[in-house]
Amino acid sequence: MSESLENKHHWLEIFLKSIFSFVGVAILALGATLCKVGNIGLDPFTAVNIGISHKLNMSLGLYQLIANAFIMIFVILLDRKKIGIGTVINMVGAGFMIDWFSGLYSSIFHFEPSMLTSVVNGILGLLLFTLGTSLYMSTNLGVAPYDALAPIASTRLHIKYRFCRVAQDIGFMVAALFFGGPIGLATIIISFFAGPLITFWDKSLSDRLISGLVEFSKQPSGKSIGHGVTGAGRFTYGIVKKSYNQTLEIQEKLSQYTDLQLQLKQEQARQDFEDARKLVINSRKMYGMLKREEERRAKDDNSDGD
Template sequence: MKSIITRIVYYVIGLALLGFGVSLTIKAEFGTGAWDALNVGLTKTIGLTVGSWVFIVGIVLIALNAILIKARPDFLAVITIFLTGVFIDSWLLIVLEDFAADGFASQLITFIGGILSLSFGIALYIQAKFPLIPIDNLMISIQKRLGVSLGTAKTIGEISALIVAFLFSGPIGLGTLIITFTIGPLVQFFAPRLQNKLQT
């Protein structure tokens, strides 16, 4: 394992890329990931920013994860969800504020770029071995509990979130289904390659 400084760099860059990917999928208006659809739906129906809901929903999941595995809440994960929320709001409200994907081709390119950035960001930041986003902690818990691959565990979590997002009228579309069934395999593709590089 490389130095703590290198791990911090992987952690921050990974979360920044994750936030960028989420923002691109939202901007593509092609259907977001299930969890992001929930956060966008909450923003539209209640208010606050998408990043704020990432933080709030994350707090709820930290408590839920603790109950499910009968352990103390992962309080350090608050830092991770805070940074993730800040990155998403920074991309959406500052960097990409005036960006619009006009036309199907532009939407598709933006959407694909979002998926790749999102999955690579997840695979990168989890290698730093710092507190996980509660959503990804759920993925790891499912992997360990059911003995399935990381990709399969991620897909199970996404499908569960999809059901909740539907109840909150989130922006669910064809893109949502694509993300639901591709984000897991993509994380599974990137993760071992990044792990090997980080440990060299």
């Protein structure tokens, strides 16, 4: 394959992943909107932004963009490798999309919220929020500025990631309470127990879609699209336990690995590949031995028959 063709496929992959990331952020924003109108709370960062934006009589989209831009200055100075196209899509799009979806919801549904509608909105909101998070992070095109804070602090302060993340989420929860932001059950679930749902979406949908997208970018064709759609439809339900630990792992994945973690993951992948290669070699040897034994017995049977 020529270098120009490789570059073409690379940029096609980036373009498709960017669209994929945009769709993920849109679904995430829709989920956040349903949690908001259901009065069950939001993630700590969005909650504190809503509280402050209301006090300043400013739209959530505009204030969250300003807050993200301020945080991103520090991220660029401390670890610019975490910044990518996905970062821009998230920091610019999420807040404005929540504003837009909130207006659309109000224009369509005019009834007073009840316990039933809160429960329905909350469940759908959490499902869509975790789905959007899974789709957005699976593109690996950069992280949201908020999600870059904990790993940077962990590296700079030599403190475990989980402690930095917990302190960060709790700090923003307290700030949201102080500024009157929407803190509720969803805030706790998103901060500490969303891991199984995100893992479920990763394994059943997002990873498959990204794999199909990468393959399509290498060989664009209608047949590739058909295979991708078929593969995406073959998932079954299964929620993974160990909620809190998995949530921290997912949050760390959102923040991308540090250089040391990346080296360890590469070494682990190399070892897994080596083990798999040895297994294939041994399996072939075993198959050859069994095949030769089968042929020997067949010859013995023929000679006895003669």
